[in-house]
Amino acid sequence: MNTRYVTGRRSALAAAVSVVLVLGVLAAGGNQAVAKPGDKDPGGVLGAGQGGVVGGGKLRPTKPEVPKAQPKPKEDKPIPVKDPKKPPGPSTSTTRTxxxxxxxxxxxxxxxxxxxxxxxxxxxxxxxxxxxxxxxxxxxxxxxxxxxxxxxxxxxxxxxxxxxxxxxxxxxxxxxxxxxxxxxxxxxxxxxxxxxxxxxxxxxxxxxxxxxxxxxxxxxxxxxxxxxxxxxxxxxxxxxxxxxxxxxxxxxxxxxxxxxxxxxxxxxxxxxxxxxxxxxxxxxxxxxxxxxxxxxxxxxxxxxxxxxYLLQTFLLTYGMVRWATKGVFVGERRHYLEADVDDWFNYTDHLFPDGHLESDPGFRMSGTDANSANQQQSAMRSRYPRASQFTLNVPYNGEGINRNAAALCTSLLSPDPLTSYSRCLRNNFRWINHTFSHPKMNFTTYAESLNEIQRNLTVGRQINLTVPTPILKTGEYSGLGVYHPDPTNDIDPPTDHGLLASNGEMLRAAKDAGVKYLHGNMSFPSHVPSCFNCGIWHPMEPSLMLVPDWPTNIAYHVTAPAEETLFYNSYYGPNGKFPFWPRDLTYNEIISYETDIALQHVVSGSAYAHTFHQGNLRQYASGKSLTFDWANEVARKFSLYYRVPLQTPNWQGLAAYVANRTTHFASTSAGADVVWDRTANTLTLTSPAAGGLFLNGVRATGFAAYGTDSISWVPFGANASLTLTPVPRTTA
Known part of the structure; x- marks a missing residue:
C-alpha cells in the first residue's frame, strides 16, 4: 500500500466542531452564521478515505469524525405592538412646520x-x-x-x-x-x-x-x-x-x-x-x-x-423589498442546490446496523451504484422540474482508478466496474480534484503537495474525465489551518488555528499547479466569509480564494437507512454523545429534519455546496440512496413554495459567482454609488475604485433572467462613470 503521504487515518475531522448550520444566513456586517433551534453539528461527516494504490487496489479507509452539538436558542417571539391609548396624533397637513x-x-x-x-x-x-x-x-x-x-x-x-x-x-x-x-x-x-x-x-x-x-x-x-x-x-x-x-x-x-x-x-x-x-x-x-x-x-x-429565522421571512421579505424598489436595486437573489459527493474511487469506513465498524477494507461504491446514481439524478430532474439543472459534483481520488478498465456501462469482464461505469458516465457528473491519495496536507512539503494535486489531474484525464484545474478540494479540508495539535490524535476534534496557520507549502504548490479556488468548511469559524455568498482571499496567498461548503448530518461512513439511523441517534438521541432529541428518531424523521435545515440554506439564497461521501451513493434498494433521499426531499420542499428554478452551476461557475459576490460587497464598501433618474429612466454608476456590482432590474450585456427578475453583473474600472437603463417593474 502506498501511504507515503498519509499522515494517519482520517481525523475526527473535527470538521464537526463549531458547526454553524442551518440558515447559514450570514449577514454582511460581521456575519456569523446563527443556529436556530435544533441546529447541530454535522456529525463529522466531512472527511474521506485516504491511501491506496493505482489500479483499484485497496485504499486506506478512514475513521468517523467527532461532532459538537449546537445550543438551542429560543425563537424570537416579540411582544405585539398595540395601538396607543392616547396617540400623539401627527398632523395630516402637508405643510412643514x-x-x-x-x-x-x-x-x-x-x-x-x-x-x-x-x-x-x-x-x-x-x-x-x-x-x-x-x-x-x-x-x-x-x-x-x-x-x-x-x-x-x-x-x-x-x-x-x-x-x-x-x-x-x-x-x-x-x-x-x-x-x-x-x-x-x-x-x-x-x-x-x-x-x-x-x-x-x-x-x-x-x-x-x-x-x-x-x-x-x-x-x-x-x-x-x-x-x-x-x-x-x-x-x-x-x-x-x-x-x-x-x-x-x-x-x-x-x-x-x-x-x-x-x-x-x-x-x-x-x-x-x-x-x-x-x-x-x-x-x-x-x-x-x-x-x-x-x-x-x-x-x-x-x-x-x-x-x-422563519420560513415566512424567506418567502415574503424579498418580495416586499422588490416591491418597495420597483425591482431596481443593487444586489440580487437566486436559489441554488449543489451537492458534492467526496472520495469517488476510494474506500471509507463502513458502520454496520449492529454497530460494528469495518475499516479493512471498508466500503467502496460499485459500478452498479454509479449507474444507479446517474439514473436517480435523471429521475430527480424529471420529478422536480425546478431541479432540472441538478448535477452531482464528484471530488475524486485518482489512486483508486484502474486505467485498464474500459469505458463501458457494464460490470462484465471489467477489472474495476466502478472505473468502467465512471468512464462511461463521465459526462453526466462534474469531476473535482480531491488529491490523488487523500492525504492530510497540514504539513506536507511543496513537492508532496504538488505531486498530489497534479497527479490526480493526470490520472483523471487519462480516463477522459473533464477536471477543472482551478478547483481543489483537499482531503478533510486539510492544509487550511484546522488540525489537532497532536498529529497522531485522530479521535478528538481539531482546533481551528485560523487561516494564518495554513500550510504555506501546500498553498504555494496549489498556486503553481494553477489552482484558484479551494474548498473551505462552514463548520470552521476561520472559513466563514464576512459577507453572504462570498469567499475569502487567503491571507497567506491572495491569489487563492476559499469557497466554503455546508456539511450535512448524512454520515460519511453510512450506506443505508439503518446505518444512518444508528449513527444519528448515537450522537443526538437521548443516550447519544451529544443528546438533543428526547427520543430516538426514525430514518424518515431524520431526513425530514435534516432537509429542513438544507431548505433554509436554499431559500436563503446560499450558493454553497452540501457535502456527502461516496458510501452515501450505495444503492441500498432499487433506485434509492441516502444522497438522493436527501436531494429529492430538498427539491420537493422547495417546489412546494417556489416557481423559480434551482440553479446548479458547475464548480467553476459557482466559484466565479462567489468571487463576484466578494467583489460586489467590496465595491459597495469602497463607495460605489448608483443613482436612478426616474425622469430620464437612467442609472448612473460611479465608483472611485475598480470593482463590480450585481444590479437587479438592469439588462446590461450578459444579463441573466431569473424568474421575472433581470440580473446583471456590471464590472467597472477606477473612477468609473457608467450610464445604464433600468427596467422597473410596472406591476405589484
Missing part, C-alpha cells in the same frame, strides 16, 4: 440613490434583524435609523445635490410605539418626524413597507380594520396569496401556502371604500396589503411578526 421649513421643497425629486433606509425602534427591535439579514443576503446597501434615539432630519433623507438618499423606506413596524412608562404607548417619531418622512416619500415617489402592522389609523391609515389577534405557535397558520399577492410574490407558486409560525398576528379586514388591495390572506382575514395614502404615497404591509 417652521422648524422643518428647509424641507418644504425637494430640490431634485427625480433622482434617488439605490439605497434602502431601515427604520426600527431600537437595537432590540426584532424587525431590525429581519430587515438587515434580508438586505445582507440580497447584497443591497442600506442605512439604519433607530427612531428611539436618533432624530429624523431632512439632511438624513436627502443628498447634498438635493437628490434622495433612499429608494425605499423599510419600517420594522408601522407605528414605532414604545411604553411611555405610565401605562400608555407613544411613538418614537413625533408628528413632525412622521410628516417629514411622508413628505420625502411623496416628493421623491419612494415606497414604504411596514414589516409588522396593526389595524387602526395611527399614525396613518393602511385601511386595516380590527378583526381578531393573537399568537401562533409552532403549528403553522397557512396563508395564501391573492391575485395581487401572486404578482407581488411571483417567484412563489400560485397555490403556495405560507406557513406562519411563532408569530403574533393581527387578522384584519379592509375598510370599505379605502384605496387598498389585500395580498396575503388566511381565510377571510387580511394579513398583507398594498395601499395608497390620501396624498398618493404607495405602501405595503404585513400584519404579523417575522424574525429572521
Amino acid at each position: 417652521a422648524s422643518l421649513s428647509l424641507a418644504a421643497v425637494a430640490a431634485a425629486p427625480e433622482k434617488v440613490a439605490l439605497r434602502q433606509l431601515v427604520i426600527a425602534l431600537d437595537s432590540n427591535d426584532f424587525g431590525l434583524a429581519t430587515w438587515t439579514s434580508t438586505l445582507d443576503r440580497i447584497g443591497t446597501p442600506y442605512d439604519v435609523l433607530l427612531a428611539a434615539s436618533e432624530p429624523l432630519t431632512w439632511e438624513r433623507l436627502t443628498r447634498p445635490d438635493g437628490g434622495g438618499r433612499y429608494t425605499s423606506i423599510l419600517l420594522s413596524n408601522n407605528s414605532l410605539l414604545h411604553s411611555d412608562g405610565a401605562g400608555g404607548f407613544v411613538s418614537a417619531f413625533d408628528a413632525d418626524e412622521w410628516n417629514l418622512l411622508w413628505q420625502y416619500e411623496r416628493d421623491y415617489k419612494v415606497r414604504q413597507v411596514s414589516l409588522y402592522t396593526a389595524y387602526g389609523q395611527f399614525p396613518e391609515d393602511y385601511c386595516l380594520r380590527a378583526g381578531t389577534e393573537g399568537g401562533v405557535g409552532e403549528t403553522p397558520m397557512n396563508a395564501t396569496l391573492t391575485t395581487t399577492g401572486r404578482t407581488q410574490f411571483d417567484y412563489l407558486t400560485t397555490t403556495v401556502q405560507v406557513p406562519i409560525t411563532l408569530s403574533y398576528v393581527y387578522r384584519s379586514t379592509l375598510a370599505a371604500g379605502c384605496a387598498a388591495t389585500s395580498t396575503v390572506v388566511s381565510g377571510t382575514s387580511v394579513l398583507g396589503v398594498i395601499t395608497t395614502s390620501t396624498d398618493g404615497r404607495e405602501r405595503a404591509a404585513l400584519t404579523f411578526t417575522s424574525n429572521q
